[in-house]
Amino acid sequence: MSTNQIALKNLVSMETLSNEEVLSLIKRGIEFKNGAKVHYDDQHIVSNLFFESSTRTHKAFEVAELKLGCDLLDFDVKTSSVNKGETLYDTILTMSALGVDVCVIRHSHVDYYKELIESPTITTSIVNGGDGSGQHPSQSLLDLMTIYEEFGHFDGLKVAIAGDLSHSRVAKSNMMILKRLGAELFFAGPDEWRTPEFEDYGTFVTIDQVIDQVDVMMLLRVQHERHDTYGDFSKAAYHRAHGLDQARYDRMKDHAIIMHPAPVNRDVEIADSLVEAPKSRIVKQMTNGVFVRMAIIEAVLAGRGAK
Numbered sequence: 001m002s003t004n005q006i007a008l009k010n011l012v013s014m015e016t017l018s019n020e021e022v023l024s025l026i027k028r029g030i031e032f033k034n035g036a037k038v039h040y041d042d043q044h045i046v047s048n049l050f051f052e053s054s055t056r057t058h059k060a061f062e063v064a065e066l067k068l069g070c071d072l073l074d075f076d077v078k079t080s081s082v083n084k085g086e087t088l089y090d091t092i093l094t095m096s097a098l099g100v101d102v103c104v105i106r107h108s109h110v111d112y113y114k115e116l117i118e119s120p121t122i123t124t125s126i127v128n129g130g131d132g133s134g135q136h137p138s139q140s141l142l143d144l145m146t147i148y149e150e151f152g153h154f155d156g157l158k159v160a161i162a163g164d165l166s167h168s169r170v171a172k173s174n175m176m177i178l179k180r181l182g183a184e185l186f187f188a189g190p191d192e193w194r195t196p197e198f199e200d201y202g203t204f205v206t207i208d209q210v211i212d213q214v215d216v217m218m219l220l221r222v223q224h225e226r227h228d229t230y231g232d233f234s235k236a237a238y239h240r241a242h243g244l245d246q247a248r249y250d251r252m253k254d255h256a257i258i259m260h261p262a263p264v265n266r267d268v269e270i271a272d273s274l275v276e277a278p279k280s281r282i283v284k285q286m287t288n289g290v291f292v293r294m295a296i297i298e299a300v301l302a303g304r305g306a307k
């Protein structure tokens with residue numbers, strides 16, 4: 001058995017993980033990437049319930065679960081009793097009553113998971129696939145795995161997180177854990193998307209002030225679905241002021257990397273031609289998402305005493 005295997009009851013927020021647990025999940029993800037296998041004698045049923053759109057998180061969890069030999073229980077919001085007014089609590093209560101071991105859930109309500117993990121009746125383990133503009137722990141862990149593979153540590157790394165800060169669960173998950181792991185953080189993007197909560201974690205700058213200093217340039221998607229001012233948004237103006245274009249790319253340190261959780265708004269956060277450029281790790285992030293999610297599901301199954 002790997003020393004990096006851990007046991008978790010649920011995974012809903014990066015705040016609930018110790019630094020040691022974070023490092024174990026990253027290292028276990030790397031072991032899976034290098035071909036580590038697990039075999040369970042018992043059946044484990046997992047259901048992925050996505051109430052908000054997703055490609056990467058939803059499908060990467062599915063691939064991870066299939067690689068672990070789990071049985072997947074399909075859940076389609078559109079054809080479920082959610083359309084008859086069933087609450088999230090009642091949907092998960094039902095999954096629990098049916099014997100589902102793990103529910104991976106994405107939902108627009110921040111902290112939706114609290115009533116689920118506090119329920120004395122719901123025994124299904126909850127993995128948060130993103131709660132509104134709250135947390136996105138599996139994205140954070142795949143980001144950390146990607147940084148760790150590149151640098152082998154976090155302490156002293158300069159990381160800029162740039163873009164739609166206030167709406168980003170990726171920014172909020174990453175700022176807390178990256179600071180706890182010793183990184184120095186900078187935040188860039190439009191003034192109106194900067195909120196005071198970021199002040200405790202780093203320094204507000206412009207992208208031009210830090211692009212030649214950072215080890216990691218982490219770009220955020222402009223989340224039009226969470227804005228009510230979409231009509232006023234100019235893609236070209238955003239790209240000029242805050243996006244990564246060729247001139248800014250050319251100023252980056254030789255060893256610096258570009259990250260983006262994707263989906264990318266091409267020619268907005270990053271020039272179309274740079275999405276797969278040598279410094280970009282955007283495709284690698286997606287690949288790492290499978291392996292770190294294997295580590296997450298394994299940890300939650302271990303928390304349930306899986307054999």
Ligand code: CP
Nearest residue numbers: 054055056057261262
């Ligand atoms: N990065 C991310 O969460 O992508 P999806 O919305 O496609 O899952």
